[in-house]
Amino acid sequence: xxxxxxxxxxxxxxxxxxxxxxxxxxxxxxxxxxxxxxxxxxxxxxxxxxxxxxxxxxxxxxxxxxxxxxxxxxxxxxxxxxxxxxxxxxxxxxxxxxxxxxxxxxxxxxxxxxxxxxxxxxxxxxxxxxxxxxxxxxxxxxxxxxxxxxxxxxxxxxxxxxxxxxxxxxxxxxxxxxxxxxxxxxxxxxxxxxxxxxxxxxxxxxxxxxxxxxxxxxxxxxxxxxxxxxxxxxxxxxxxxxxxxxxxxxxxxxxxxxxxxxxxxxxxxxxxxxxxxxxxxxxxxxxxxxxxxxxxxxxxxxxxxxxxxxxxxxxxxxxxxxxxxxxxxxxxxxxxxxxxxxxxxxxxxxxxxxxxxxxxxxxxxxxxxxxxxxxxxxxxxx
Numbered sequence: 021x022x023x024x025x026x027x028x029x030x031x032x033x034x035x036x037x038x039x040x041x042x043x044x045x046x047x048x049x050x051x052x053x054x055x056x057x058x059x060x061x062x063x064x065x066x067x068x069x070x071x072x073x074x075x076x077x078x079x080x081x082x083x084x085x086x087x088x089x090x091x092x093x094x095x096x097x098x099x100x101x102x103x104x105x106x107x108x109x110x111x112x113x114x115x116x117x118x119x120x121x122x123x124x125x126x127x128x129x130x131x132x133x134x135x136x137x138x139x140x141x142x143x144x145x146x147x148x149x150x151x152x153x154x155x156x157x158x159x160x161x162x163x164x165x166x167x168x169x170x171x172x173x174x175x176x177x178x179x180x181x182x183x184x185x186x187x188x189x190x191x192x193x194x195x196x197x198x199x200x201x202x203x204x205x206x207x208x209x210x211x212x213x214x215x216x217x218x219x220x221x222x223x224x225x226x227x228x229x230x231x232x233x234x235x236x237x238x239x240x241x242x243x244x245x246x247x248x249x250x251x252x253x254x255x256x257x258x259x260x261x262x263x264x265x266x267x268x269x270x271x272x273x274x275x276x277x278x279x280x281x282x283x284x285x286x287x288x289x290x291x292x293x294x295x296x297x298x299x300x301x302x303x304x305x306x307x308x309x310x311x312x313x314x315x316x317x318x319x320x321x322x323x324x325x326x327x328x329x330x331x332x333x334x335x336x337x338x339x340x341x342x343x344x345x346x347x348x349x350x351x352x353x354x355x356x357x358x359x360x361x362x363x364x365x366x367x368x369x370x371x372x373x374x375x376x377x378x379x380x381x382x383x384x385x386x387x388x389x390x391x392x393x394x395x396x397x398x399x400x401x402x
Contacts, residue, residue, distance in 0.1 A: 028240025036210055036248055045209045046248050049202045050256035054263040057195055061267045061274075064187050072096055075139035078147075079107035079119030091150050097143065118144060188279040189363070190336075191267065195260040196289060196358050197332045199253055203293065204300050204328040206252035207245055208321040211304030214241045216317035238389050242305055249297035257289055281362065288361045288371070296354050299378045300328070302385040309392050327351055335359070342370050348377035 036042045076097050081104040084092070092099050100107070100116050107119035111130065117140035118131045129144055131137045153171065160167040261281065268274045281289065304321055311317035332355025340346070342356040347370040357374050360367065 026240075028237055029243050032210075032214060032241055032244030033247065035214075036244055039210075039213070042210050042213065042248065045206045046252045047255065049205055050252060050259050053195065053198050053202060053256050053259050054266070056198055057191060057260065057263040058267055058270070060194065061187075061191060061271045064190075065271045065273050072143070075117045075137075076143060077116045078140065078144055079110060079116040081107055081119060081121045087154055088151055091147060091154065095143065095147055095150070097147060120144065187273050192264070192279065192281060192362055193336050193355070193359050194333070195263070196257075196362075197329055197336075197355055199256040199260060199289075199293065200296060200332065200354060201325060201329045202256040203249045203253045203297055204325050207249045207297070207300045207304045208318070208324065210245045210248050211301060212308045212311075212314055212317040212321060214245065215305055215308040216311040217314045220313050235390050238305070238386060242302055242386060242389075245301040245305060246297050249301050250294055253293035253297055254290065257293060261286070282364075284366065285358070285362045289358060292354050292358055292374075295375055295378050298382055299350065300324070302382045302389075306385045306389050309389050331355065332359075342367065344370060344373055347371075347373035350378075350381060353377070 036046075076095075077100060078092075078097050079100045079102065081102065083101060084099060089099065100110065100119075102110070104119075104121055107116065108130070110116045111119050118129055118137055121128045121130065127148060129141060131141050156171060157167040160170055264279055264281070268279050304324065307320050307324075308317040311320055328351055331349075331352040334340075335352060335356055336359060340356065342353075342360050346356055347353050353370075353374045357371055360370070
């Protein structure tokens with residue numbers, strides 16, 4: 021049995037490394053991960069370093085005092101005064117970024133939800149906070165009160181923690197999601213070729229005439245696809261680490277932050293890569309083995325690429341917390357466990373549940389495939 025299994029595995033690996041398409045899936049796909057990560061970092065930086073001249077033209081539907089003009093000048097605000105109707109027309113034409121109306125002591129910022137308006141809104145709110153502070157200081161001084169002792173009665177400072185930096189968390193967690201997606205893409209082609217592809221070429225029928233158990237054939241094919249997936253995952257993660265080093269030195273949004281994975285997260289990432297490779301390889305072979313042609317199998321496996329990415333993406337965006345129940349949910353559990361570990365939250369129960377549930381799923385899937393291979397009606401029906 022061991023000899024037959026080893027022979028099947030050697031056959032699969034030989035065909036895998038001889039096939040240019042399989043090699044390209046295994047080795048070329050990981051190259052896209054650095055491109056994606058560096059591209060995302062560049063996008064983040066462009067958003068945080070937007071030129072003030074793109075959003076600092078503000079309309080005022082009233083006459084500004086000299087003090088207001090002075091504050092606006094200090095904040096690089098380009099003041100456009102006029103009537104409300106005129107300012108509304110200029111805003112709609114894109115000549116100003118927003119406009120302010122006044123009713124006694126009530127000021128209204130007229131805005132929409134565009135990106136430039138969001139920046140302009142933030143700048144205008146800072147302007148009014150400065151103007152309000154100026155008025156408060158004048159009022160207290162005129163009434164013989166020490167303005168500084170009142171306005172600065174407490175001091176509030178902000179300290180950005182590394183683990184709370186959004187950009188750093190985002191880039192690390194999404195890097196791992198792309199590694200998961202790369203493994204999935206890498207597993208689909210060899211799984212398709214070794215099942216539906218061999219069925220279409222007629223070589224599978226010949227293989228089954230040999231005195232080899234179906235279980236040995238399936239396990240050999242399964243381990244071959246799994247090994248390919250693990251190689252892709254390891255290469256992808258190594259390239260992700262290299263990309264983080266480059267991004268940390270290239271982009272100012274990471275200044276003062278250590279965005280590198282921790283040693284524990286690196287070890288756990290490799291464990292998850294191995295576990296996930298076993299899971300996705302078995303699932304791909306299971307689906308592809310029910311298809312009659314290579315093209316049909318490819319179509320059936322395409323949705324797995326999106327399924328592998330979106331659950332983890334949504335979970336990170338809405339900050340889903342890992343629970344024992346979610347630790348056994350396929351696809352979602354891998355990204356959740358890694359996100360927790362990356363944040364310094366290590367729950368060994370959840371990790372154990374993820375690993376145990378995965379191998380239970382694999383056993384079920386392999387049992388299903390072996391049953392399919394024993395059925396000539398399923399294998400060779402036209």
